[in-house]
Amino acid sequence: MQIRILKGTNQIGGVFTEISSKKAKIIIDFGDDLDGIKRLDNIDGLTKGNPTYDGVIITHNHQDHMGRIDDILDSIPVYMSDLSRKIYETVYCFSSSKGKIKKNTINIKNKQTFEIKDIKITPYVVDHSAYNSFMLLIESEGKKILHTGDFRNHGYKGVILEKTLKEIGKIDLLITDGTTFSREHTKSKTEEELVYDIAKKTKDYDQVLILMSTTNIDRVTTMQKVANKTGKTVIHDIVLSNILRLVTQKIPNALNSKDVGVFLPSSIYKKKDIEVYKEFILPFEKRIKETGKKLHGKFIMNIRVSMLKDIEKLKLKNKVLNNCCVIYSMWEEYKKEDYYKKFLDKMQKLGIKVFNLHVSGHADYTVYKRIIDITKPDAVIPIHTENKEKIKDYTNKAVILEDMEVFDL
Numbered sequence: 001m002q003i004r005i006l007k008g009t010n011q012i013g014g015v016f017t018e019i020s021s022k023k024a025k026i027i028i029d030f031g032d033d034l035d036g037i038k039r040l041d042n043i044d045g046l047t048k049g050n051p052t053y054d055g056v057i058i059t060h061n062h063q064d065h066m067g068r069i070d071d072i073l074d075s076i077p078v079y080m081s082d083l084s085r086k087i088y089e090t091v092y093c094f095s096s097s098k099g100k101i102k103k104n105t106i107n108i109k110n111k112q113t114f115e116i117k118d119i120k121i122t123p124y125v126v127d128h129s130a131y132n133s134f135m136l137l138i139e140s141e142g143k144k145i146l147h148t149g150d151f152r153n154h155g156y157k158g159v160i161l162e163k164t165l166k167e168i169g170k171i172d173l174l175i176t177d178g179t180t181f182s183r184e185h186t187k188s189k190t191e192e193e194l195v196y197d198i199a200k201k202t203k204d205y206d207q208v209l210i211l212m213s214t215t216n217i218d219r220v221t222t223m224q225k226v227a228n229k230t231g232k233t234v235i236h237d238i239v240l241s242n243i244l245r246l247v248t249q250k251i252p253n254a255l256n257s258k259d260v261g262v263f264l265p266s267s268i269y270k271k272k273d274i275e276v277y278k279e280f281i282l283p284f285e286k287r288i289k290e291t292g293k294k295l296h297g298k299f300i301m302n303i304r305v306s307m308l309k310d311i312e313k314l315k316l317k318n319k320v321l322n323n324c325c326v327i328y329s330m331w332e333e334y335k336k337e338d339y340y341k342k343f344l345d346k347m348q349k350l351g352i353k354v355f356n357l358h359v360s361g362h363a364d365y366t367v368y369k370r371i372i373d374i375t376k377p378d379a380v381i382p383i384h385t386e387n388k389e390k391i392k393d394y395t396n397k398a399v400i401l402e403d404m405e406v407f408d409l
């Protein structure tokens with residue numbers, strides 16, 4: 001087999017992995033570059049010209065792994081979980097930039113092996129900040145490759161990693177996410193520890209606003225646990241309320257619990273798209289009205305930077321944020337972007353204290369060694385990293401590639 005990292009040996013996000021066997025050629029993940037610079041804009045046989053690829057597999061629904069799915073030529077099949085697709089589409093139906101995905105996809109499920117010509121692929125659910133993320137075991141010509149996708153082991157699903165790796169056993173090649181290679185060697189806190197940190201920091205505040213990714217379902221559980229500990233009502237904004245309709249995990253939400261409120265941000269309310277209204281807002285209308293009353297008590301609510309005007313209104317006009325704090329619970333790097341800066345400046349002007357409490361969606365340094373110990377690969381290729389040489393700290397089987405370089409397995 002031949003492996004080429006078309007893009008992603010020197011960057012986080014926008015990573016395309018190509019695997020070729022005697023009969024088939026596949027791509028794993030096809031998303032946007034995080035910095036917005038389009039490197040490798042078009043790929044012959046994948047996005048233009050005559051199709052030469054037999055399939056694309058998407059590990060999870062983060063923009064940097066699937067954002068370019070609609071650029072793939074019509075006749076090339078794309079494999080991704082239906083649930084991941086629906087969550088992605090729900091988020092983008094609320095924003096003006098993108099709507100539903102046009103490209104047809106074939107559903108993939110945990111531990112259900114499928115074949116693309118002579119390549120066998122088995123997805124395994126893995127812990128990450130995107131719900132329903134997969135690692136992929138790829139088998140062909142008597143060889144086994146494990147592509148980790150993005151992963152960690154300190155979230156609520158973290159315990160399954162060791163079990164999965166032991167089930168997979170010895171592999172020939174490991175292609176691993178190396179996001180945290182450039183970070184300090186510190187052991188990451190768990191989501192469970194984050195509950196204690198947030199609860200401790202916010203116990204004297206009546207209104208707690210969590211600035212977080214709406215698709216980070218572990219963080220929603222964390223938010224619920226903080227509310228239970230500190231005696232606050234949970235309020236989900238309309239986007240999160242809709243995502244929780246899809247998620248199979250039992251998390252109290254507006255449809256299964258009377259105690260959870262729903263907030264409708266003004267930017268969404270103004271959107272006069274009747275289809276969006278019918279599908280996503282109408283089912284929650286009664287609860288949205290009831291939630292207006294709850295806003296005067298103690299509550300905890302998820303927010304996004306696009307809700308800046310709502311926060312201003314709640315604070316200055318409705319006067320319900322009289323003892324409020326914001327928990328910044330996202331990747332630190334986002335703060336460099338203008339709209340985050342603007343948001344955080346405004347919080348300061350409104351006299352709302354901001355605390356930084358977050359755990360990463362990516363594995364810390366303790367995990368790489370463990371993966372290698374269990375799966376005993378003969379070669380290890382780091383991707384999704386800005387410091388690929390660091391893999392040598394964990395193995396003497398490192399294969400350091402440049403983008404487009406071929407590795408023969």
Ligand SMILES: [Zn+2]
Nearest residue numbers: 013062064150
């Ligand atoms: Zn990623």
Ligand SMILES: [Zn+2]
Nearest residue numbers: 060062130150
């Ligand atoms: Zn990701």
